[in-house]
Amino acid sequence: MNLSRRNLLTLTGAAVATSALAACGSNKGGLESGSTASPATSAGGAGATLTQWYHEYGEAGTQEAVKKYAAAYDQATVQVKWNVGDYAKLLSAALLTNDVPDLFESEMGPSIDMIKAGQVADLTDVVGADAKKFDQELIERMSYEGKIYGIPQVADMHLLYYRKSLLEKAGVQPPKTFDELVAAAKAVKTKDMGGLFVGNDGIGPIGAALLYASGNDWFDASRTKAGFLDQSFYDALTGFRDLFNSGALLQSASKDWFDGSPFANEETAMQWGGLWSMTDIQKALGDDFGVLPFPAIGSKGKQATMFGAFGTCVAAKGKNVEAAKQYAKWLWVDQTDYQVDFANNYGTHVPAQPALAPECTKLAEGAGADAAKIFTEFGKPASDILWSGAMADSFGAAVSNVVKKNADPAKEMAAVGSKVVAELKRING
Template identity: 40%
Template sequence: MSAPSKSNWSRRSLLRTATGLAAAGALTACGGNNGRGGGSSGDGLVQYFHAYGEAGTEQAIRRYAKAYQDANVSTQWITGSNFESKLFASLLTDKAPDLFEFHPQIQLVRSGQVADLTDIVEPVKDDFNQADIQSHTVDGKIYGVRMIDDPQFFFYRRSLLEKAGIGVPQTLDELLEAAARLTTDKVKGVYLGNTLHAVVRPLIWAAGADTLDADNRPAYHTDAVVGGIRQMRELFTSGDLLLDAPADYWDPSALVQGLTAIQFCGMWAMPVMQKALGDDLGVFPFPKVGDAGKPAVYNGGWSMFVNAKSERAEEAKEYVKWLWIDRKEYQEDWALSYGFHIPPRTSIARSAEKLKSGLPAEGVELFDRYGHFDNIGWTQAMIKATEDVFADAVRKGGDPEAALDRCDKVVGAELKKLFG
């Protein structure tokens, strides 16, 4: 399929808008029943989806819904780059959807916004990637059903690396060296996205650190992470990093159009890249940072949640069970027919022929070996705090230690609020 437009690919954003953050805080403050009824149509169930960039996705979601016999299910296909803020704003009104896609976030659980789905997931729990189950579990209960797993890594032009006489970068040092040698008057060495937000957590993991430890304490403020941030500043000021591209990292056009030799992106874009570049395409994980580091792959993705405050919450649960638990043919279609995603159901993933050879198989191997999943306790405020570190220390040249100290205060306050 042809490369999607900038406006469509921007819908995939995993970034959280300021409005969304404010709304998320309001959700936490709201607490219990506020009298809202579910469904913005008043007739049947309403589900919210962000507008995926892959061609055919909207038609597929509507086709699945039409096949459901027990209720009318309408789809709000939310266009624009602020899906999160529109979702959170709607959840505060009597036009809230009955079910919606999002990412695991503990504040949605704590505020009673999302329904416990343990009863529908438990019978098939062993057939899900267990990291997906863990990332949706709070106090032994499962909130949300994973629909797709989206590993993110670096794509590169094999011919350009060969021409420059360099190998695939194994360390962040080598990535910086490769970027310098690949940069010409027409092509930049590497592209990390316009905001750099996509590589914040991969860098933390690649430095051998983590967002939170097993006891929900900060685990990202280490010497290796500080060193990695300093290297990112070096790359940012080197002239070898593509800045202000026409589309952000989730859109494959920077690599496809020859603006860069290496691009950070997601597996969803692999078919578009392969169609444009053929065999002149390779992938590698975020390279290790420091001596104790290890390559890292962020597993993004989307999950389906039921609005616990909807008057039709039980009907919505039945629909989620029908589509995302019972209808494995639709789950496979959703994961593999519109871009490449890894099915979270292990039985589907094992039988997925499209992922068994070539570059897709390499992507799956990187996912299996180096993948990191969302921590449900890592909230949007915490995500923004680490993004602010990059904004200050990488883009503006501030002191990484001071930026991380400020981040620590935000994260600490959030953790105290959530866990005491």
């Protein structure tokens, strides 16, 4: 299983300060020195020759699919380059040269640094009125100061998986609040099965879930300081710490949270995981499972889930900027049949255009349909476009200190808040 799309759900979401997270290969995204990419594959066409970059997806058939899409375009010759390894590192290096790819995918669209450096083209006019067809949270996440810089391809999301039969046997309802989640985890735990699993470090990507579910956000309304320096978030952290220490939380499983195996193998009765695992879980458990958003925490809290998405960008310094824009629009705005294929046939994902979800057979009924509804009603981006790596590191370390070292959440988050202010000043320079 490729972890690359998981990366955008953990690292950009800043849930933990680790080097691994939406579905799919090495989750660290760009090529390490000495690694190789598959040869560019030419597609038939007229006019300009375009180079399009993808990271390595783990789902079988994805590489063949994107090459098929490129081959169908008749307004240009599109050469697909499939990059194996640390994609983000390779992409960052390439964007500093004169040999940039005309189009490339990037986690959650381009970073704020790419935009500020003028490395990506403005796609607002290309997308135009069709922007309303996309999930608006996704479009906003790939926009800055009212301009669109990335076209969402497909969305990955987190879900709370639960065994229907085990909760029924324990006499508990599917949890909608954090208190209910804790009670359910304790009720279904046995000597052979954990109540809840969120990661082999006991934390996984839970920091972002706690933030959203407690009614908070990454920044305040003015986007000048942290938006989580609030007692409601501190209470969420200490509440999770109590669960961490209760014995109901499975803290060592056969695979980590981004793999559905612990849940499918009955190592845990509930698991915080990804939609991408649903196909394998269905094969193992049939209909004996359900999915939920993360339960609401506290009086101001609300159910929530995080999602990530790769977005197609056009290099501002590419040799064929206008031709690249038109191909990006053709593929990710106009060709809805390819978008359904991409979301539905290589793992399980949510189309970036919500109206296409009913056409995805895996989202048409049962848990898949529930997931699509959760995405629409409760989905939040794994991070804000201004949320930097330095902020993520600070936030993840603070969450870990509170949960594992019994640190005071107000003091830990105050330090994060200082880092946030400093980083925002740097970014907005």
